[in-house]
Amino acid sequence: MHEEEYSRLPGALLPWYAANRRDLPWRREPEPYRVWISEIMLQQTRVEAVLGYYARFLAALPTVKDLAEADEQQLYKLWEGLGYYSRVRNLKKAAIQIMERHGGVFPDTYEEIRALAGIGPYTAGAIASICFGLPRAAVDGNVLRIAARITGDDAPIDLQKTREGIAAGLEAVYPAGACGDFTQALMELGATVCLPRNPRCAACPAAGFCRAKAAGTQAGLPVRLPKKARREETWTVFMLVCDDRIALCRRPSEGLLAGMWQLPNVPGVLEPEAAMEAARQMGVGPDRPEWVVKRPHIFTHVRWEMTCYRIRCTVCADGFTWVTPAEMQADYGLPTAFRQFFEE
Ligand code: SF4
Missing domain, CATH: 1.10.340.30 (Hypothetical protein; domain 2)
Structure with a gap:
């Protein structure tokens, strides 16, 4: 043809x-x-x-x-x-x-x-x-x-x-x-x-x-089939700061952004008090929230609505990797979904 x-x-x-x-x-x-x-x-x-x-x-x-x-x-x-x-x-x-x-x-x-x-x-x-x-x-x-x-x-x-x-x-x-x-x-x-x-x-x-x-x-032209709607997910993200170091952790080894570094996060949107409580449970001794910002991030099949709390902490708890901004810049590849919060 x-x-x-x-x-x-x-x-x-x-x-x-x-x-x-x-x-x-x-x-x-x-x-x-x-x-x-x-x-x-x-x-x-x-x-x-x-x-x-x-x-x-x-x-x-x-x-x-x-x-x-x-x-x-x-x-x-x-x-x-x-x-x-x-x-x-x-x-x-x-x-x-x-x-x-x-x-x-x-x-x-x-x-x-x-x-x-x-x-x-x-x-x-x-x-x-x-x-x-x-x-x-x-x-x-x-x-x-x-x-x-x-x-x-x-x-x-x-x-x-x-x-x-x-x-x-x-x-x-x-x-x-x-x-x-x-x-x-x-x-x-x-x-x-x-x-x-x-x-x-x-x-x-x-x-x-x-x-x-x-x-x-x-x-x-060209003609395309109608697109499927993107799935929507909400996440609460924590920028935990202790002694000018920031807590990072690894994503699971399967699924979206598998194995990459990320800011700690939990599903859903937490109000400030619930966010502080979640941080307490992470063992980081949260002192005070410094700011909160909402940002979306769009992947091919899913859209994340992210609410990020920056929280000043008193304990660099085990279970996280605590890095300085300079170390993060030099050695830790952070996906844009999380990196965007550092522009704040
Ligand atoms: S191939 Fe594309 S740019 Fe070239 S004449 Fe056809 S429509 Fe125009």
């Missing part, structure tokens, strides 16, 4: 990409370790925000071996603020798999790449095409949007069947010898021209054969 539009894409996009590509650090050296790290960072995060993280990560952990041997605390610190921390845990897992299964050499087939922890069809397609010249598509939201628009197809892009159809349609026209450039040209078009709102059709190399442009239906 839609062979005609797909078949015209490489001829239109490759010269445009050669003239318009942005100079990004992972493009300068399309080496699999670097492309992999960049693609995982770029999931859910803008290019501009990734640049600093990418440079710091590569400077600290320049090889697969370094990543496989990195300790968790260092990884969380390098990832602090990027969110979706399962991504960095999977990076380490996959690095260990590369060491064990492939002797430290990045695998060069799509199937072996896809079998690594945290690598889905998109990332496997990106690495296989960009680093190894294989005709594998990297289909993310940008590419789905371009495909839906140039073909004028209103099949919901959330459906696996639609995504597989688009991947197959693209892979049938992947140009031998320029697979990596074609993948990157599609990414670049989605990021800079075929924008979700207000696509820049006048500057688009595919404008001559784009069905959505011809029909004026760009704004309505």
Whole structure:
């Protein structure tokens, strides 16, 4: 289906990409370790925000071996603020798999790449095409949007069947010898021209054969299934301060933000007196509350309404790790959900 539009894409996009590509650090050296790290960072995060993280990560952990041997605390610190921390845990897992299964050499087939922890069809397609010249598509939201628009197809892009159809349609026209450039040209078009709102059709190399442009239906494509509502949860969070140290504890090893550092918290919204009582039960000798602030934090499937009490304490009780602000800044990667309270 839609062979005609797909078949015209490489001829239109490759010269445009050669003239318009942005100079990004992972493009300068399309080496699999670097492309992999960049693609995982770029999931859910803008290019501009990734640049600093990418440079710091590569400077600290320049090889697969370094990543496989990195300790968790260092990884969380390098990832602090990027969110979706399962991504960095999977990076380490996959690095260990590369060491064990492939002797430290990045695998060069799509199937072996896809079998690594945290690598889905998109990332496997990106690495296989960009680093190894294989005709594998990297289909993310940008590419789905371009495909839906140039073909004028209103099949919901959330459906696996639609995504597989688009991947197959693209892979049938992947140009031998320029697979990596074609993948990157599609990414670049989605990021800079075929924008979700207000696509820049006048500057688009595919404008001559784009069905959505011809029909004026760009704004309505792609079609998505209605979203499920996010679950709402309420939490009371404690910033317990004792001798200018702050209490941290670990999250459970399973579930959201698994294993990460956090501020102590309990479910629900506690009134000030109940919050002081909860702090007493933690054994920290709460002296006085200094402030309370309410902040939301939104994850993909859940929204936290958080009420944070900063409480001056007299006992650095066991059961918590008490750190200075400087130590926290240097060594403890705290998820944004909790870090936001330090702006107060
Ligand atoms: S012509 Fe417009 S809608 Fe069509 S692919 Fe280009 S930017 Fe997107």
